[in-house]
Amino acid sequence: MVLSAYAWGAIAGGSVIAIGGLKYYFNGGKNKHWPDLAGKTIIITGANVGLGFISAVEMSKLKPEKIIMACRSEQRATDAIAAIQKQVPGAPLEWIPLDLNDLASVKQFA
Numbered sequence: 001m002v003l004s005a006y007a008w009g010a011i012a013g014g015s016v017i018a019i020g021g022l023k024y025y026f027n028g029g030k031n032k033h034w035p036d037l038a039g040k041t042i043i044i045t046g047a048n049v050g051l052g053f054i055s056a057v058e059m060s061k062l063k064p065e066k067i068i069m070a071c072r073s074e075q076r077a078t079d080a081i082a083a084i085q086k087q088v089p090g091a092p093l094e095w096i097p098l099d100l101n102d103l104a105s106v107k108q109f110a
Helices: 004-028 050-060 074-087 102-107
Strands: 041-045 064-073 091-097
Touching: 004 064, 041 050, 041 074, 050 074, 074 091, 091 102
Parallel strands: 041 064, 064 091
Antiparallel strands: none
16 A cells, blocks of 8 residues: 555644644643632742742742741742742742751741
8 A cells, every 4th residue: 555645744744743732741731720829828848949949939920828938048048039039029928947857946837
């Protein structure tokens, strides 16, 4: 069986669309339904670096009541707050000291 050039083009085009659809599906797609964080307080541990910092930036965009950044170092937390407020002006950020290795710090935080 010999396929024409049109058939090969249709196969190639269909494959590209299928691969694009699978990539969209496995990457989680796009969030079309922004969660409403109005009136909610969010606590993020380690919010001054890494995933905690990115989480604080992204959640700040969703306009929560307050985001509590639970970090050990006041200086690094205030630097992170300044960096986040450059990206998201008016972000409701607050720092509360928390060292998860120190039970007294955890009790004071709670």
